Amino acid sequence: xxxxxKDLGERKNVRVDLHKxxxxxPAPDAPWIECVIVDVSDNGACLDVGxxxxxxxxxxAFTAGGEVLRICSLVWRRGELIGARFVRAKELRKxxxxxxxxxxxxxxxxx
Numbered sequence: 315x316x317x318x319x320k321d322l323g324e325r326k327n328v329r330v331d332l333h334k335x336x337x338x339x340p341a342p343d344a345p346w347i348e349c350v351i352v353d354v355s356d357n358g359a360c361l362d363v364g365x366x367x368x369x370x371x372x373x374x375a376f377t378a379g380g381e382v383l384r385i386c387s388l389v390w391r392r393g394e395l396i397g398a399r400f401v402r403a404k405e406l407r408k409x410x411x412x413x414x415x416x417x418x419x420x421x422x423x424x425x
Contacts, residue, residue: 331353333350333351334376335348336351336376337378338366339375340369340372349361349363349366351374351376352395358386358400359398359400360396360397360398362394363396365394368391370387371386371387373386384400385403386400386401
């Protein structure tokens with residue numbers, strides 16, 4: 315259920331509670347790791363990844379078949395939850411991804 319603007323506090327975007335299985339893609343040739351997409355907004359998502367170590371730049375598949383993929387950058391971590399910002403293709407082309415992330419991952423997931 316979407317939260318109304320007055321319930322957002324300092325947030326600029328409405329978040330939609332999702333609580334749906336997704337898949338974190340840590341590297342292009344790595345196996346996909348199941349996670350829970352807690353909520354999503356236009357700019358990012360909150361994921362429950364358990365104790366999984368998450369790279370600064372990673373892929374997120376919203377479907378098991380990979381029909382819906384986004385490139386994300388890690389913004390914060392609180393226990394088993396992480397905050398991810400969706401990285402735009404324009405940012406990747408300009409090399410603005412955080413911490414000089416693996417260019418192979420950028421290229422593979424941007425295609």
